[in-house]
Amino acid sequence: METQTFSKVDLAVVFENHRRKALELKNSTAQERIAKLLKFKEAVISNIDNVYEVLYKDYKKPKEEASETDSIIVEIDHVIKNLEKWMTPQTVPTPEDLGGEKTVSKIILEPKGVCLFLTPWNYPILLTFRPLVSCVAAGNTVIIKPSELTPHSSNLIKKIVESVFSEDEVFVMEGGAEVASELLELPFNHVFYTGGTRVGKIVMKAAANHMASVTMELGGKCPSIIDDSADFADAAGKIVWTKFYNCGQTCITTDYILVSENRKDEFIGHLREAIETIYGVDGPGVESSKYGRLVNNNHYQRVKRLLEDALENGATLVAGGKTNDEENYISPTLLDDIDPNLAIMKEEIFGPLLPVLTYKSLDDAIDFVNSHDQPLALYVYGKDKAVWDKVINSTTAGGSVINHTFMHYFSPYLPFGGVGPSGMGRGNGYSGFLDFCNQRPILEMA
Numbered sequence: 001m002e003t004q005t006f007s008k009v010d011l012a013v014v015f016e017n018h019r020r021k022a023l024e025l026k027n028s029t030a031q032e033r034i035a036k037l038l039k040f041k042e043a044v045i046s047n048i049d050n051v052y053e054v055l056y057k058d059y060k061k062p063k064e065e066a067s068e069t070d071s072i073i074v075e076i077d078h079v080i081k082n083l084e085k086w087m088t089p090q091t092v093p094t095p096e097d098l099g100g101e102k103t104v105s106k107i108i109l110e111p112k113g114v115c116l117f118l119t120p121w122n123y124p125i126l127l128t129f130r131p132l133v134s135c136v137a138a139g140n141t142v143i144i145k146p147s148e149l150t151p152h153s154s155n156l157i158k159k160i161v162e163s164v165f166s167e168d169e170v171f172v173m174e175g176g177a178e179v180a181s182e183l184l185e186l187p188f189n190h191v192f193y194t195g196g197t198r199v200g201k202i203v204m205k206a207a208a209n210h211m212a213s214v215t216m217e218l219g220g221k222c223p224s225i226i227d228d229s230a231d232f233a234d235a236a237g238k239i240v241w242t243k244f245y246n247c248g249q250t251c252i253t254t255d256y257i258l259v260s261e262n263r264k265d266e267f268i269g270h271l272r273e274a275i276e277t278i279y280g281v282d283g284p285g286v287e288s289s290k291y292g293r294l295v296n297n298n299h300y301q302r303v304k305r306l307l308e309d310a311l312e313n314g315a316t317l318v319a320g321g322k323t324n325d326e327e328n329y330i331s332p333t334l335l336d337d338i339d340p341n342l343a344i345m346k347e348e349i350f351g352p353l354l355p356v357l358t359y360k361s362l363d364d365a366i367d368f369v370n371s372h373d374q375p376l377a378l379y380v381y382g383k384d385k386a387v388w389d390k391v392i393n394s395t396t397a398g399g400s401v402i403n404h405t406f407m408h409y410f411s412p413y414l415p416f417g418g419v420g421p422s423g424m425g426r427g428n429g430y431s432g433f434l435d436f437c438n439q440r441p442i443l444e445m446a
Contacts, residue, residue, distance in 0.1 A: 011186065014167070019113070021166075030084040033083060037137065043163050058124075060289070068126035072125070079412075092107060105443055116192070116212075117145065117192045122250065124154065130432075136165075144157070145179055149296055184202075191207045193217070197422075204216065215435055218376065220422040222252055223379070226258065226382070231381075243354050256356070300325070315342070317333070330352050335353060335355045366394045374419045377399050377401070377406065398422050
């Protein structure tokens with residue numbers, strides 16, 4: 001597929017056009033922004049079938065898992081409903097020594113200016129367009145560099161954007177790492193990056209050269225802690241469904257399970273049963289059109305090496321483990337007897353491998369989680385509220401769900417993002433709107 005490329009001179013022209021447009025948009029009204037969001041919503045809805053098509057072309061993502069537009073539409077509706085209220089200056093009290101009631105103190109939310117999006121391949125439409133809603137609602141301009149690993153999706157992103165926005169407000173530039181590097185040389189006001197921590201550090205360093213603020217939506221190893229009070233069948237079903245959705249390529253899915261050593265075999269039995277119920281005794285099969293693939297052969301080989309290394313070093317294959325090099329296919333795989341020092345426990349898996357580890361006491365599980373980087377998400381399954389509270393109060397994570405996995409992302413009322421190595425900044429709803437705003441204090445003294 002051909003992609004549009006630009007020289008550094010062309011990029012500079014695009015950027016300057018955006019800088020001028022940003023000054024104009026600074027004073028745009030809520031109704032003007034809402035009109036754009038409504039047009040954007042219409043474009044998203046009219047392209048739903050195209051979204052299914054490009055996601056399948058890029059990595060055989062089944063239609064059952066390709067409904068990325070649903071959350072975008074929910075986000076647009078939520079923002080439209082609340083934008084006028086969000087944009088209204090907030091009046092706050094004034095200390096007596098600054099004039100008290102004679103002085104007016106308020107906070108206005110102004111756009112940050114020209115933004116850069118570097119967006120990922122695992123949910124290319126959703127993870128480009130949902131933050132775009134917040135960015136446009138806040139009155140910014142944005143240049144988007146979608147992932148080159150999903151070229152059909154990137155091209156559709158470009159077509160949808162061009163049908164809604166002028167080039168000096170939202171501009172999509174396709175290309176690879178070299179394009180991202182050229183873009184990062186420009187003095188953007190804000191950079192929004194979704195991807196891995198290694199590249200995230202490179203993006204942060206580049207943004208620091210221009211003192212640009214950043215939103216980093218990264219990843220990490222997200223645990224699911226299973227308390228003995230949990231409904232094991234229910235927990236196993238939810239974990240299996242969310243883990244192997246999108247072939248495991250979800251940054252907030254369960255990366256590994258912690259279950260008490262006394263109940264491990266029982267829980268593994270429920271996990272195996274859930275896998276067989278959803279995917280069949282032999283897995284979905286390489287010919288299946290209802291199970292995704294790893295995005296490319298490089299990524300496939302990386303995940304396959306994690307599997308092979310684990311098995312060569314004492315791990316037990318409980319279910320799955322089938323691979324096909326030509327199809328970038330790895331069946332839903334369940335692993336037991338995992339040494340915490342193996343490679344599979346040292347990096348984010350981002351594929352259909354599910355390791356099960358054990359703990360003797362809940363304190364041991366908490367200590368294990370806290371001995372690693374703060375995850376993007378942490379999940380607790382159980383009926384005992386005291387256990388929920390203990391885990392939540394004793395750990396740190398970007399977000400958490402009790403008795404399910406990754407559902408918090410879908411609420412426009414909850415902020416989404418990481419902490420420490422798993423990210424910074426917050427997206428979705430009002431939090432996403434704020435992330436693209438400068439909160440400017442105004443003191444009107446008599």
